[in-house]
Amino acid sequence: MSPRPAHPELSATLIEAAARLLAEEGPGALSTRRLAAEAGTSTMAVYTYFGGMDDLVxxxxxxxxxxxxxxxxxxxxxxxxxxxxxxxxxxxxxxxxxxxxxxxxxxxxxxxxxxxxxxxxxxxxxxxxxxxxxxxxxxxxxxxxxxxxxxxxxxxxxxxxxxxxxxxxxxxxxxxxxxxxxxxxxxxxxxxxxxxxxxxxxxxxxxxxxxxxxxxxxxxxx
Amino acid sequence: MSPRPAHPELSATLIEAAARLLAEEGPGALSTRRLAAEAGTSTMAVYTYFGGMDDLVxxxxxxxxxxxxxxxxxxxxxxxxxxxxxxxxxxxxxxxxxxxxxxxxxxxxxxxxxxxxxxxxxxxxxxxxxxxxxxxxxxxxxxxxxxxxxxxxxxxxxxxxxxxxxxxxxxxxxxxxxxxxxxxxxxxxxxxxxxxxxxxxxxxxxxxxxxxxxxxxxxxxx
DNA sequence: CACTTTGCATATCGTCGTTATATAACACTG
DNA sequence: CAGTGTTATATAACGACGATATGCAAAGTG
Structure with a gap:
């Protein structure tokens, strides 16, 4: 079902960035674009690693x-x-x-x-x-x-x-x-x-x- | 601060529609466009009567x-x-x-x-x-x-x-x-x-x- | 009547989640 | 090494969102 991350490093980076954004700036700051910018990648990473914003959350x-x-x-x-x-x-x-x-x-x-x-x-x-x-x-x-x-x-x-x-x-x-x-x-x-x-x-x-x-x-x- | 509704009729209709949408379809259904469609008006009504989605909520x-x-x-x-x-x-x-x-x-x-x-x-x-x-x-x-x-x-x-x-x-x-x-x-x-x-x-x-x-x-x- | 104000529709902007497409890196076969 | 299929990621685009700007018709006012 949920796609397994091939490079768990970036996957962890995304979760960390998401947690930090959520903690520091609240739920409104959590977006694929913002997340990609923080992790130094593109919005696609969210989908290849997690399948969507839901699964990342x-x-x-x-x-x-x-x-x-x-x-x-x-x-x-x-x-x-x-x-x-x-x-x-x-x-x-x-x-x-x-x-x-x-x-x-x-x-x-x-x-x-x-x-x-x-x-x-x-x-x-x-x-x-x-x-x-x-x-x-x-x-x-x-x-x-x-x-x-x-x-x-x-x-x-x-x-x-x-x-x-x-x-x-x-x-x-x-x-x-x-x-x-x-x-x-x-x-x-x-x-x-x-x-x-x-x-x-x-x-x-x-x-x-x-x-x-x-x-x-x-x-x-x- | 908050603009007083000149025609409280439509204002009440909007609140009712919003409450109904929230109750029946959850928070995801509450949008200016959907609200305007339900109330038979345009999205501007939300702003003229309430000043924004925040104030309507x-x-x-x-x-x-x-x-x-x-x-x-x-x-x-x-x-x-x-x-x-x-x-x-x-x-x-x-x-x-x-x-x-x-x-x-x-x-x-x-x-x-x-x-x-x-x-x-x-x-x-x-x-x-x-x-x-x-x-x-x-x-x-x-x-x-x-x-x-x-x-x-x-x-x-x-x-x-x-x-x-x-x-x-x-x-x-x-x-x-x-x-x-x-x-x-x-x-x-x-x-x-x-x-x-x-x-x-x-x-x-x-x-x-x-x-x-x-x-x-x-x-x-x- | 002309003039201003008001109420709402339309069009537009930037951002959102998501998807399609294209490109680059990789693994494998011969 | 060339060729090929797979995978990962970047870019661009789509529909929908909140919000704003613009335009216009009706109501109000002298």
Whole structure:
């Protein structure tokens, strides 16, 4: 179906240029002509290597999914699984903020030149949840969460953080209810609803956020 | 700034046609030429009445905000404020599903022909929260929720339902964790986190959903 | 009546994604 | 080495897009 690149070097260059253009100048800057100029080639390269703009965007989206997955996988597994859940949420949010336009294409349904996701693409997105599901299951096994459907709880957390991120990217979260405040509140609510009594006892989650991708929610933990 | 329509008839016809095209054929169908053909006029009408495609989209978005606001305002105020909160969430979701493409433009940052929201537009979106804030405050006053920041709780609910709706519209919520299941779970979690003991005691929220825009969460209520 | 203003159709410009065509580089056969 | 088929890329072109300029007819005004 999709033509395999014979010279993967130029193919990678195109994806890199596309990602850079999308990140730095937004979706409006992504065009075959602009892309060709940036990569030092002609517009035909897009078609010989990818078959069209759609498939190039699709390849970029796939890279975005693996980046997100790498980011989630890099979150250290500590002895406090509930803290790990919060850290995963923060990692998810940070990845979205760093690749905001790409995130919009991946999950927000941002119509990039009429681009539409396929079910296969979405499957890559759902795959990201597996790390979160496992961590939630660890919370339940450790008695930190009340026993239940780990996958459903993971979905809830995904939905909540995704909602936060999209509203944040859309500019809808402003002071005093800015994204940081709401993020802490969302994580806290999810932990409480999952049955985490320690989170329920914690006064506020807006403490120091020094460690990267880790929420200080488990500050009162032994 | 924005030119006032001298013949509001054609202006309304254009907005209607644009809304219909967006709803029925998606963002790709919205073009000045197509719009002119549907309205039986020329492409110039878009510029004389609105000043450009951007402003026409803006006018449509504004209509979308008032539609959403009307929908939320139409939710009956019952004696059970927690049930009203859930009903508002369902009304929000139903409005988004009925105007899915418009919702994407309003909140999802869907780039419709390079269209970008202004802060004034976003203010219209935030205004919708006021109804929810009042209802949450009623919950707190009635002792149904533990006392706290009603505006923050309303934001949390907004974020959660918005996240659900966008993932639902993006096709990311499939069985067995489909949108209905996740919606019930989100509402339930929010009520529990807000301190609603009745919701916490309720086994599941996935009971009969017969009454329009009303969640049966308060089934165990006197 | 003449004169200005207004509303909309037509034609045009530059850019978009895409395709057709032409050319140049390559691999292989004899 | 010549000849041949394949592949990669550049160039040019097509239809459609948003936007603008121009032109013209109807309405308004003295």
């Amino acid at each position: 699709r390849a970029m989206v796939r890279e975005g999914f693996t980046m997100l997955n790498d980011r989630m996988s890099a979150v250290a597994e500590t002895g406090d699984p509930a803290s790990d859940v919060a850290a995963l949420g923060l990692a998810y949010r940070r990845n979205a903020l760093e690749h905001r336009h790409l995130y919009g294409v991946m999950f927000g349904g941002s119509n990039l030149a009429g681009f539409r996701l396929t079910d296969e693409d979405r499957q890559h997105g759902r795959y990201t949840l597996e790390i979160l599901v496992k961590t939630v299951a660890r919370c339940m096994a450790a008695g930190r969460f009340s026993a239940g459907d780990a996958e459903l709880v993971a979905h809830q957390m995904w939905i909540a953080v995704h909602g936060l991120v999209t509203l944040e990217l859309g500019g809808y979260l402003v002071e005093p209810y800015d994204a940081d405040t709401c993020f802490d509140a969302q994580i806290r609510s999810l932990l409480i609803a999952a049955g985490d009594e320690i989170a329920a006892a914690t006064q506020s989650a807006a403490a120091s956020r020094t460690r990267p991708d880790v929420q200080p929610l488990a500050a009162g933990r032994p | 803006r006018a449509m978005v504004r209509e979308g905000f008032t539609m959403l606001n009307d929908r939320m305002s139409a939710v009956a105020e019952t004696g059970d404020p927690a049930s009203d909160v859930a009903a508002l969430g369902l009304a929000y979701r139903r409005n988004a599903l009925e105007h899915r493409h418009l919702y994407g433009v309003m909140f999802g940052g869907s780039n419709l022909a390079g269209f970008r929201l202004t802060d004034e537009d976003r203010q219209h979106g935030r205004y919708t929260l006021e109804i929810l804030v009042k209802t949450v405050a009623r919950c707190m006053a009635a002792g149904r929720f533990s006392a706290g920041d009603a505006e923050l709780v309303a934001h949390q609910m907004w974020i959660a339902v918005h996240g659900l709706v966008t993932l639902e519209l993006g096709g990311y919520l499939v069985e067995p964790y489909d949108a209905d299941t996740c919606f019930d779970a989100q509402i339930r979690s929010l009520l529990i986190a807000a301190g609603d003991e009745i919701a916490a005691a309720t086994q599941s929220a996935a009971a009969s959903r017969t009454r329009p825009d009303v969640q049966p969460l308060a089934a165990g209520r006197p």
